[in-house]
Amino acid sequence: MAATIDTGLDFFRQVLALRATRQEILSADIANASTPGFKAIDLDFAAAMQDAMSQRRGSETTPAAPKRLWLVDDARQLPAANATGANVAPEFVKYQTGSEVTLDGNSVDLDTEKVNAGENAVQYEAAATFTSQTLRMLMIAITGSGSSQSGGS
Amino acid sequence: MSLFSTLSISGSGMSAESERLSAIASNIANANSAVGAGGQPFRAREVVFQAASLQGEGDDSDDPSTTGMSGVKVAAVVESNAPTHTVYDPTSTFADDKGYVQMPNVNPVDEMVNMISAQQDYQANLEAFNVAKTLAMRTLSI
Numbered sequence: 018m019a020a021t022i023d024t025g026l027d028f029f030r031q032v033l034a035l036r037a038t039r040q041e042i043l044s045a046d047i048a049n050a051s052t053p054g055f056k057a058i059d060l061d062f063a064a065a066m067q068d069a070m071s072q073r074r075g076s077e078t079t080p081a082a083p084k085r086l087w088l089v090d091d092a093r094q095l096p097a098a099n100a101t102g103a104n105v106a107p108e109f110v111k112y113q114t115g116s117e118v119t120l121d122g123n124s125v126d127l128d129t130e131k132v133n134a135g136e137n138a139v140q141y142e143a144a145a146t147f148t149s150q151t152l153r154m155l156m157i158a159i160t161g162s163g164s165s166q167s168g169g170s
Numbered sequence: 171m172s173l174f175s176t177l178s179i180s181g182s183g184m185s186a187e188s189e190r191l192s193a194i195a196s197n198i199a200n201a202n203s204a205v206g207a208g209g210q211p212f213r214a215r216e217v218v219f220q221a222a223s224l225q226g227e228g229d230d231s232d233d234p235s236t237t238g239m240s241g242v243k244v245a246a247v248v249e250s251n252a253p254t255h256t257v258y259d260p261t262s263t264f265a266d267d268k269g270y271v272q273m274p275n276v277n278p279v280d281e282m283v284n285m286i287s288a289q290q291d292y293q294a295n296l297e298a299f300n301v302a303k304t305l306a307m308r309t310l311s312i
Contacts, residue, residue, distance in 0.1 A: 033309070037172040040305065044176045044298040045239040048183030050291050051190070052219040052242055127294055138301045145308050152312065 029148040031069045035062055035106060036141040042110065043134040046125050053121035057113040057130070065109035173309070175239065176302040182222070182241030183295035189244050190217045190288045194281050201276040204264045212274040213249040214281075220245035250275055 039060040049055040116126040197214045206212030222243040252275040260269030 034172070037176070037305070040302060041172045041176040041179065041239045044179045044183075044295075044302065045241065047291075047294045047298045048179050048186070048242045049219070049221050049240065050183075050294060051187075051287065052221050055221050127290065131294060131297065134298055134301060138305055141305050142308055145305075145312055148312050 025151055026148070028070075029144055029151065031066065032144040033141065033148070035060065035065050035069070036137055036144060038106065039137050040134065040141065043130055043137060046113075046130045047127065047134070049123075050125045050127050050130070051123070053123060055123050055125060057116060057125045058110055059113050059133070060106065061109045061111060065106040068106070068109070173302055173306045177299060177306075179239060179241045180295045180299035180302065182243060184292060184299070186217075186219055186242045186244050187288050187292040187295060190219075191285065191292070193217050193247065194285045194288065197276045197281050198278065200274060201278055201281075203274055204262070204271055206274070211254050211272045212276070213254075214252065214274065214276045215247050215249055217244045218246045218248055219243070252277065 039062055042058055042060050046057045046059075113124065116124050116129065118124045193215050200206065200212040203212040219242050221240040223240050254272045254275045257271045257273050258269055259265055259271050262271045264271050
């Protein structure tokens, strides 16, 4: 299968989507840090990423029919992924275990959540940086020179 | 886009926490109000939080994989049913025939502890909000 121009970008798209979802989950935990009976949840990032990658590999072995662009109001148009704002990987969202449950049935550990959210944010920024670099490499491949040189000429 | 719903989740957390803070402020301010609404001594108020889906699906199932990420909302403001404390002050206008005055059931120690907790929760929400904002800005600059 010939390499397409967006090879490698799909991986980062997946990473960024999952990291953003995890950030949302951790924010929801923090927002509910005082809600009686609320149980903290988290996204199993490694499992979700592995699942996404195995799906991608599966689809590569059986090449899909060439995608075409449809008009916006065409009945055959492709559905926009996650247009409803729904969860990206719902089957990998699990209850957190091992944290202390308070008297009102709340299991959010604020410190752990903050640490996880900070770590997740750094990972997100890393993925965003790698995406920028990959795009820059593609630009070099297309223009035959660095973007700074092509901008100068 | 999940980063934007992250912002609204943290926003719901901040507004709920500030409502909790204003209930605490009201309780402390009225810690000595012998007469509240209806001629009775003031009763301490507490906010009750509830996890609330921001999509408004009304799905109350407990499975985290089917419900979306939930924000938080103030489900109710309830009056504390702690007993009022009684002070002997025969000179007061509100004293009963034996000279006792019913004072509010506000416990200042409880309120201060509650306030520290609310402050920390508010700050945590604010941090989460700022992180989501930074990530969104970073994504724009890819």
